[in-house]
Amino acid sequence: MDCLWYKKSAKYWDEALPVGNGRIGAMVYGKVGRETIQINEESVWSGDERNRINPDSLKKLSEIRQLLDDEKVSRAQRLAVDALSGTPQYQRTYQTLGEIKITHHGIEDETESYKRELQLDNALALTEFTVDETVYRQEVFASYPDDCIVIAISSKGKKKLDFHCRLDRGRYYDRAYANGQNEIAFEGNNSGLGFYGALRCVECDGKVETIGEHLIITDASNAILLFSAATTFRSKTPDKMTTDILDKAAGRTLEELRIRHLADFKPIYGKMRLELPQDEELEKLPVDERLEQMRQGKDDMGLIALYFHYGRYLMISSSRQGGLPATLQGIWNGEIEPAWDSKYTININLQMNYWPVDVCNLSECYEPFFSLLERVRQNGKRTAKEMYGCRGFVAHHNTDIYGDTAPQDQYIPATYWVMGGAWLALHIMEHYRFTKDQEFVKKYYGILEDAVLFFEDFLIENRDGYLVTSPSVSPENTYIMKDGTKGRMCVAPAMDCEILHNLFRDFLEASDILKIENDLTEKVREMQTKIPPLRIGKNGQLMEWMEDYEEAEPGHRHISHLFGVFPGSEISQDDTPELMEAAQKTLENRLAFGGGYTGWSRAWIISWWCRFGKGNLAYENLKKLLQDSTFDNLMDNHPYWNSRGKVFQIDGNFGAIAAICEMLVQSQNGKIVILPALGDTLSEGKISGLCVRGNGQIALEWKNGKLVLFKIKMKNKEKVILEYNNVTREYMLEKDREYIFDKNLIRINKENN
Template sequence: MTQQAENRLWYKQPASVWEEALPIGNGKLGGMVHGGTHQERIALNEDSVWYGGPRDRNNPDALPQLENIRTLLKEGRLREAHSLSAMALSGVPETQRHYMPLGDLQLNFRYKNEDEVHAYARELDLFSGIAAVDYSKGGTSYRRETFASFPDEVLATRLTADKPGSISFTARLQRGRNRYYDELVKADESTIVMRGVCGGAGGSDFRMALRAVAAGGSVSIIGEHMVVEGADSVTLLLTAATSFRHGDPESYAVSTGAHAAAAGYEALKARHIQDFASLSERVKLRLADDGTTSPGAASMPTDERLTLVQAGKADAGLTALYYQYGRYLLISSSRPGSLPANLQGIWNEQMLPPWDSKYTININAQMNYWHAETGNLAECHEPLFDLIERMREPGRVTAKAMYDCGGFVAHHNTDIWGDTAPQDIYLPASYWTMGAAWLCLHLWEHYEYGLDAAFLDRIYPTLKESARFFEDFLTETEDGLLVANPSVSPENTYILPSGESGTLCIGASMDSQILHELFTACVEAAKVLGIDSAQRQKWEQMRARLPEPAIGKYGQIQEWMDDYEEAEPGHRHISHLFALHPGKRFTVKGTPEWAAAARVTLDRRLASGGGHTGWSRAWIINFWARLEDGEKALENVHALLGHSTLPNLFDNHPPFQIDGNFGGAAGITEMLLQCHAGSVHLLPALPAAWAEGEITGLRARGGFEVDMRWANGKLAEARIRASAAKLCSVQTNSPIIVMKDGLAVEGVAGKDGLFAWMAAAGDEYVLAAHAPIQSAIN
């Protein structure tokens, strides 16, 4: 039995809490649609609504105390090193800026009778980006459609009924129980504007405008309320802006709403669907029902399907839906010109949210983009690159002020202003210096997938500047190795033989793994550009002096330079496996000893309760996929859905944190396609339960795009499209024939499941085990 690609979440009831609402977004503007029939709440966000403005928080005592801290660590005087670091290295003040909600749009409906509601359905179409509510009441059928348009920069809600004059409601803009705004004013007879300041020193001004366009009936504004009476249909247009981007945010918000109103709802909707579908429909995934899915699951509401999975039932279709939802959320929270997706994408309802809902860059912000390139959403990666550029100037100041180093540096958090000083007084994380280095690897990854020479030329100075910091910062051990001091292994704690616990250390394993990737990226980038030969040699020499990954007494990858015990063996961070994923150094065939030790590491983590947070479980899926263990990867997909997923499919840390959605989508991709080890590996970690399926539109390093179908656990057919003239190496789990235009390609070298040929730009190649099978995806 097969099924169509899954692309819809739906429910039989309104959301009772924010975590059940349906998210929409255009990168800058987001909404959580609750779908109520008597009162509707659309919780609103604008990505630049952050508390306060930029600050220099670099601690002036950091540099004078740096050598003292390094000496204390070398001498093993941990308590003194910890105490001095907390005082001297922490930012002043210790916290960065935090993300805030824009407010709420509340609609209170009035009906001509008090009949019960019937035939209720609430849905979110992942391909069109439209949330809809349908129901009947008193013999009248009602429908609401809501979407956030990227081309028209407006959040639009359309209310219709099948009987004239049936739509009456009062609309109000609100912001928190304490009314965190300055005033609500009437801009014209159909537009109301909220004015306010985000708060804190230097905080941005914000404006939110609501405009109503009614057919039939009347629209009026009374005090702070918009009143609609007896309309046939109504279009509500919500716009917002802050002074972070606009000199006059009110003028922008009001004029944008007016332009949208002039265009008309159908034109807005058509432009939105065309734009959104151009991204959402690039990749489609179908996983066959292997007979273990509960009967009728595909037609059940999404929350009921999830409940069955939480009870241990299989549902391949829900997995495919979850994958597509991960892509949907990135399209909705990260578009060119927006800020990057934060800890909650753009969807946050709290004035002081968990972990400030900003950018945690010791994995979480990076995980948000693990599926951007493979999932064919390369342009959604761009806001992260913009943030990196915004961090360079503050990062130079931090590098010089704290460490007397060149280049630029960032620690484990940043915010809208690109703040690079340490965040919090939290010894297991705050003084880690690899945040910018890890982020810069995303620049190189984007080049590897697209091979855009102009992009590489533009970002090479950023890569080089990140590496420059470590040329000055790294210190030499007695054995001549180059290490970071001080450092941590995020966010874990080790135990010395004496029983004393420690967090600060010298040369954590993750440091060397990240720096190996960074120096490699710099070397390769310089080679492609044909520049900096002397600098390339220096990076190669430094890379050779980094500590090699070590295998500890349990057969595991060591997390620290010494083989310490862990205070929490089931810790959520598994930082010492960075080189397995998202790094590329540990591979099953290329480094079998390290791969085996990585497996031991994972087994030990999981045996001690690891993966208890959503994002950590998502990371574990990627690890098992890279180890080519499809059964273990699927086991953790089920655990992610069963234990760390909310009714609207948001990831549950707990609380909601979006990185698990993105990491989970990336992990599903890694099970089906990998391209980190020099070849395009098709179906590297295919579990038995996914014996039949199809995916189209994935991207691979080297400028390739891949479609594939499989049956009985074996590749049936693949199509590879090349965007550049390049050697194409493909690894499969069954023999194939490589064809172009129906003819066998000459010069294909094949051995041990690895096939290679010289691809030409613009050509499509068909890899077939037998006669092509008709696609089931539509």
């Protein structure tokens, strides 16, 4: 069983254990006596939709461009803050819905035994402890088919259950009350967005009553509670929507609810499996103690495998069909005013969230991403027209539940960046490469088309005849000009050029699939030739800006100009070895100055080392991520100015498991490379259910750092190029047949040929 377990309850939110069904999430503390279950509903945001587009943007755009062209960067930046910033500058914030408070009377903190665990393969949070010869047990799971959180509490021994519950949101809700004798509810309104939540006791062998805002259970040995919630984002009557959900679920027994939950969750979770050698002594320790051992320098392959499965668990639990995509914190946020609004940062973070979805066999979790992208496209059309006088759509470096595309913040190194929507659009063809689903391309082709149309109008020709973005930034970095002036805004940073290269390629590939040939495809082919090329600087590094500037912060967390190495692939050892060498030099320089100090940045670094074929360095950075950027509940963390000095961000979890896949198999640029960045420490293991581009799945086993067996099954008839240990072979594989190869990539089961 894949399980995180602990000997003590959670003291802080970032020690609690997450459950979720994509729409509703909970963080279970497992406290003795006074339990807290923090709850989220995906559409509880700080307000309703609004238009924030600055009315003076278009009038001042040409002036800002001219100032940048004249190298009057400080004046350009000052004008941009006034003319380009959103009005108001902030998008909506994702908020906690509140907490379920459960107070057990007569139970103190002292226990005779205690254990809490998160069973990943059952998506179940379990707390069990013994007090006064009585065993108390609490099970919590979030059911997707029944759309609610199930809380089963029992006692066995001398004492009966005696507890009361209430729903709490501090000072940020309007009403709390009882609905009859077995249900309590609370509700409120956030600037036009109404919310409602209810907790109902549906089964109890003792007494159930409500007094005031409290739900009270006494003289019982078993009690089943159901919680659900809704907002006006999805329903004009969230109270009725919630009641309907609870009514349906209440008609089922606990066993029926559990069976339906497992029948939904297990097939998704079970499609992929990573096995690494386990240390029997380490396996006897709770996760927090194992993580501390790793912080002290010990290797723990079993913990890495558990961390990998935990990442897949988090994706399934926070991104399901019909819902919203995973935010900066997935679906779990315990604050009214969380770090960076816990929304969708789209200059790396949302994109990183979805890097593992295809390769980790979780394609069904992708739908919320593309649904949000469609909202971004619609709002982005208005933003493109009113801010820049352009066709198509644009988004900047953040968006929210409504797909808001106007600039967020007045943070010059990030706010005035027009590439966010284009980067999101790249996921369309990347998903296609894994699935070969032409209907999917047809459905979302308009997004690619509108992204291209924006840049046809937005790009301007510079003195050298190149088409450049202006104004722009290299996400969130600062350069130093020759006169010592620090600049953030710029023209055509390397990352913009790399994203444009990918966007134009993807649009033409999609057009070819759909047999579309028109004036726009012809224009894009012409534009492709005018994108500024990537260049190598005086120190042998890949240049981040058009000029070979010095960096104000050589160890900056963003290394955006390596986009072309990963997640892009236009920089490669086979095709552009000089640029590949310069990119590696860039990474080495950043790390030498302390880069990679955030979880998401470290996760990206692992993937870059994988693309460079440096397995030992990939593993070293994976270990550092666990040592330095991981909470005891295995959630990723980011430095922050709160009492903990850090805050949860889910992108590092997702980026890291995508990187682990990159260590084992890479399938970009038309070939499948086996064990490209294994390293010495990950010398033995097995993986199955890993997906590759071309619509295939693979399984492989390795020992002593060497391939033992490789299996592949393609869902289409496909020509594949396999590479391992400098041996390359080409095969034509039939649809839905499994092919098995030895360490020399020679077919073992030739009867399938």
